[in-house]
Amino acid sequence: HFTYVPALSDAADDNSWSGETGFIHSVFFRHYQESGTRTQAFLCGPPPMIDGALSCLETLGVPSASTFYDKF
Numbered sequence: 001h002f003t004y005v006p007a008l009s010d011a012a013d014d015n016s017w018s019g020e021t022g023f024i025h026s027v028f029f030r031h032y033q034e035s036g037t038r039t040q041a042f043l044c045g046p047p048p049m050i051d052g053a054l055s056c057l058e059t060l061g062v063p064s065a066s067t068f069y070d071k072f
Contacts, residue, residue, distance in 0.1 A: 005031055025052040032060065043069040 007020035007027040020027045039062050043053050050071045057067055 003031070023052060024049060025056045028053065029056045029060070039063075039066055041067045041069075043067070044072065047071045 005020055005027060007022065007024055008017055009021070009023065011017040011021045020030075041053070041057050041062055043050055050069050054067065054069070058064070
């Protein structure tokens with residue numbers, strides 16, 4: 001059960017990108033509306049991104065014990 005959703009933080013000025021845009025945790029929140037006891041999250045990236053993603057996961061009910069991350 002894996003879904004790949006490419007996203008850009010900012011789209012090009014020429015409107016050539018038709019995919020998702022914005023902060024990745026916001027894109028994730030728009031696509032993921034279901035969690036359960038078997039849900040796991042693996043994150044890596046800059047601290048602001050990880051903090052936003054952790055907040056999003058908490059809102060969705062993903063247990064903190066099932067969330068693994070590396071801030072760099």
